[in-house]
Amino acid sequence: MTTRVLESSVAVACAASAAQHERLCPRQVLGVRIGIAAGQALGLTLPRDDKRLLLFAETDGCVLDGVTAATGCTVGHRTLRIVDYGRVAVTAVDVETEHAVRIAPRAGVRELAISLAGDALPRYYAQVEGYQQIPAHDLLRIEPVALTFDLAALLGHRGTRVDCTRCGEEVLNGREVYVGGGAVCPGCQGGAYYRSCAG
Numbered sequence: 001m002t003t004r005v006l007e008s009s010v011a012v013a014c015a016a017s018a019a020q021h022e023r024l025c026p027r028q029v030l031g032v033r034i035g036i037a038a039g040q041a042l043g044l045t046l047p048r049d050d051k052r053l054l055l056f057a058e059t060d061g062c063v064l065d066g067v068t069a070a071t072g073c074t075v076g077h078r079t080l081r082i083v084d085y086g087r088v089a090v091t092a093v094d095v096e097t098e099h100a101v102r103i104a105p106r107a108g109v110r111e112l113a114i115s116l117a118g119d120a121l122p123r124y125y126a127q128v129e130g131y132q133q134i135p136a137h138d139l140l141r142i143e144p145v146a147l148t149f150d151l152a153a154l155l156g157h158r159g160t161r162v163d164c165t166r167c168g169e170e171v172l173n174g175r176e177v178y179v180g181g182g183a184v185c186p187g188c189q190g191g192a193y194y195r196s197c198a199g
């Protein structure tokens with residue numbers, strides 16, 4: 001029974017992910033499996049329409065369409081953040097309990113998926129099928145983790161805004177720092193990811 005529910009959740013979320021995408025690709029399926037595993041590991045029902053489940057994704061791309069389809073977490077809802085390490089992994093946090101788990105595919109799952117699906121399918125489609133079939137324990141490594149930053153500080157300033165005393169732009173959600181008593185946005189404080197080419 002449990003297995004059937006899990007399979008149907010995978011299928012439903014895969015279909016929802018594919019609807020946002022040109023087609024269902026292997027990484028979307030991995031994202032769906034990671035998202036479902038996150039809910040199960042933290043004891044949270046999915047998909048969510050509240051902000052209790054917060055995800056830190058370690059890459060962007062197709063995998064996140066699958067994660068979003070399974071969990072309901074999005075950048076727009078501020079429940080999905082990207083920490084771009086270039087790894088297909090997600091840390092899921094229950095913001096009420098601060099319990100957190102990091103979920104990543106196990107080494108060798110690509111080959112396992114292809115061998116499960118048999119020789120009839122090209123590798124790409126074998127992965128799409130295989131990633132839906134592999135039991136969660138064999139597909140994913142799920143590790144309890146503790147965050148190394150203050151989650152309350154990250155979440156505690158929702159909705160605030162101040163003007164940066166240097167560029168004059170609004171700074172949202174408490175991301176400003178105070179320099180000489182004035183609010184300064186991180187971009188003006190130094191080390192911005194861009195430089196102006198105007199004038």
Ligand SMILES: [Zn+2]
Pocket residue numbers: 021024025026027028062
């Ligand atoms: Zn894709």
Ligand SMILES: [Zn+2]
Pocket residue numbers: 164165166167168169184185186187188189
């Ligand atoms: Zn500024």
